Amino acid sequence: MEIVAYYLVSFLLTITIVIYAWKLLDWAWFRPRKLEKCLRKQGLKGNSYKLIFGDVKEFAKSFEDAKSKPLKVSDDDICPRIVPYFVDTIKKHGKNCFIWIGPKPMVLITEAEVIRDVFNNYVLYQKPKSTPLTKLLAQGVASYEEDKWAMHRKILNPAFHMEKIKSMVPAVHLSCTEMVRQWQESISTKGTSCEIDIWPYLQRLTSDVISRTAFGSNYEEGRKIFELQKEQGQHVIEAARTLYIPGSRFLPTKKNLRMKEIDKKVQAMIRGIIDKRVKAMKAGEANTDYLLGMLLESNFKQIEQHGNKDFGMTTREIIEECKLFYFAGQETTSVLLVWTMILLSRHPDWQARAREEVLQVFGDGKLEFDGLNRLKIVTMILNETLRLYPPVDTLNRKTTTNTKLGELSLPAGVMLLFPIILLHHDKEIWGKDATEFKPERFSEGVSKATKGQMTFFPFGGGPRICIGQNFSMIEAKMALAMILQHFSFEPSPSYTHAPQSVITIQPQYGAPLILHRL
Numbered sequence: 212m213e214i215v216a217y218y219l220v221s222f223l224l225t226i227t228i229v230i231y232a233w234k235l236l237d238w239a240w241f242r243p244r245k246l247e248k249c250l251r252k253q254g255l256k257g258n259s260y261k262l263i264f265g266d267v268k269e270f271a272k273s274f275e276d277a278k279s280k281p282l283k284v285s286d287d288d289i290c291p292r293i294v295p296y297f298v299d300t301i302k303k304h305g306k307n308c309f310i311w312i313g314p315k316p317m318v319l320i321t322e323a324e325v326i327r328d329v330f331n332n333y334v335l336y337q338k339p340k341s342t343p344l345t346k347l348l349a350q351g352v353a354s355y356e357e358d359k360w361a362m363h364r365k366i367l368n369p370a371f372h373m374e375k376i377k378s379m380v381p382a383v384h385l386s387c388t389e390m391v392r393q394w395q396e397s398i399s400t401k402g403t404s405c406e407i408d409i410w411p412y413l414q415r416l417t418s419d420v421i422s423r424t425a426f427g428s429n430y431e432e433g434r435k436i437f438e439l440q441k442e443q444g445q446h447v448i449e450a451a452r453t454l455y456i457p458g459s460r461f462l463p464t465k466k467n468l469r470m471k472e473i474d475k476k477v478q479a480m481i482r483g484i485i486d487k488r489v490k491a492m493k494a495g496e497a498n499t500d501y502l503l504g505m506l507l508e509s510n511f512k513q514i515e516q517h518g519n520k521d522f523g524m525t526t527r528e529i530i531e532e533c534k535l536f537y538f539a540g541q542e543t544t545s546v547l548l549v550w551t552m553i554l555l556s557r558h559p560d561w562q563a564r565a566r567e568e569v570l571q572v573f574g575d576g577k578l579e580f581d582g583l584n585r586l587k588i589v590t591m592i593l594n595e596t597l598r599l600y601p602p603v604d605t606l607n608r609k610t611t612t613n614t615k616l617g618e619l620s621l622p623a624g625v626m627l628l629f630p631i632i633l634l635h636h637d638k639e640i641w642g643k644d645a646t647e648f649k650p651e652r653f654s655e656g657v658s659k660a661t662k663g664q665m666t667f668f669p670f671g672g673g674p675r676i677c678i679g680q681n682f683s684m685i686e687a688k689m690a691l692a693m694i695l696q697h698f699s700f701e702p703s704p705s706y707t708h709a710p711q712s713v714i715t716i717q718p719q720y721g722a723p724l725i726l727h728r729l
């Protein structure tokens with residue numbers, strides 16, 4: 212009997228090992244080779260597959276090389292620095308090409324109409340799964356698919372309607388006033404001008420804005436939450452730079468333990484704010500002029516309408532959405548502002564035109580929502596900055612089944628890459644001066660500038676377009692208008708022009724400018 216059991220266990224063990232060995236071989240070799248054959252048959256070109264690593268080593272090296280070479284201050288042709296490997300691959304293989312992200316091929320998609328189709332067809336083309344470590348940072352609507360995505364997006368949408376954003380404007384004003392006061396104080400210690408590295412200030416500004424607008428009167432607590440989220444983000448970026456080994460997150464390393472500790476603390480703090488707010492709501496004294504309040508209200512309505520909790524978000528899911536607001540909305544808006552100020556410092560004519568407009572609309576008085584919507588020159592400048600320095604430089608998706616996309620027939624499991632920045636800098640689309648700062652391109656709005664094509668999409672597109680785009684544009688207009696009211700600025704001799712891609716496009720060595728008090 213014992214011998215039979217022994218043989219049975221050995222047999223099962225051998226079968227299990229064979230199955231896993233086959234799966235591993237299939238993942239590392241047979242599947243990539245099959246996909247490669249299929250892509251080449253479609254006329255797509257790329258390097259031959261290299262076991263497990265694909266192009267990852269060359270990819271990382273090209274980033275490191277590009278990072279070590281700053282640009283001339285006047286050079287806005289930043290693609291070779293931001294997406295060096297894609298630029299090189301296109302040079303080598305043409306626009307119809309693919310690269311290997313480990314054992315997965317990723318096809319570059321540069322045709323505007325094809326990009327639009329993919330964005331609109333959000334069930335067929337889904338977001339690639341993030342690693343468990345990235346999930347610790349934030350999940351929420353940005354990472355869900357199909358019905359779950361649709362339900363969360365429906366609940367979140369009302370919180371981002373224009374009239375709701377309008378009610379958040381005083382909070383944005385408060386944060387901007389605080390930053391302007393700090394700059395005025397720095398200047399007054401030096402006379403009428405001084406050099407300020409505006410980058411850390413703008414990061415603090417957008418962090419402050421999202422804490423106030425997300426958590427209302429719980430803003431101090433919100434700030435602590437987001438400080439922890441910021442630290443979590445740094446750990447995740449570090450982890451993303453190394454190859455992720457499945458299961459390694461369970462090892463009790465110092466970093467893993469800290470990341471879990473942060474996650475627990477953040478969850479407990481947001482849960483505390485939610486509990487307070489639910490109590491206030493029950494007592495009939497809740498104020499909803501902040502994102503979390505609106506979200507809870509919208510969630511409550513959704514559940515009430517269907518009479519079923521399954522139609523709403525759980526507390527855990529609401530916590531994830533709050534974490535996502537910070538992750539998605541803070542750095543993106545601060546980089547939009549930093550590049551706008553750097554560009555305006557180099558283009559005093561546009562700086563003067565924007566200031567003239569701001570003074571015409573507001574004088575030196577208080578900025579308010581309706582006036583911000585009348586700032587035409589400022590909007591043109593922000594759009595041109597988003598074109599040249601899109602905060603998010605690339606987006607990706609994957610095919611979920613065998614799919615016909617434009618001229619291509621793609622098998623399931625192929626990654627698609629939309630290089631936003633390459634389309635924004637394409638001379639065939641924008642003309643010979645594509646890499647020059649010319650806000651006049653947008654003088655008649657975005658759809659005239661793009662002739663209705665999907666050639667300018669800093670906020671993505673289709674049903675999954677950025678939910679916070681109006682929020683961030685109002686925030687950026689408010690900050691820029693207030694800065695223009697109080698200061699003029701020019702590049703500092705100590706500024707090094709080195710845009711680098713760290714999830715968003717950031718100034719590698721900060722952004723020191725000379726600020727003059729007006």
Ligand code: HEM
Nearest residue numbers: 352353539540543544547602669670671675677678679683
């Ligand atoms: C200049 C500022 C911003 C830029 C350039 C930006 C860019 C983007 C882009 C490109 C996407 C699409 C991602 C994809 O399709 O894979 C996106 C999605 C998203 N953004 Fe933003 N964003 C900005 C500000 C904000 C703000 C302020 C918030 C919230 C407070 C926010 C929240 C989100 C969310 C929740 C999504 C996911 C939407 C969904 O999947 O349905 N973003 N953003």
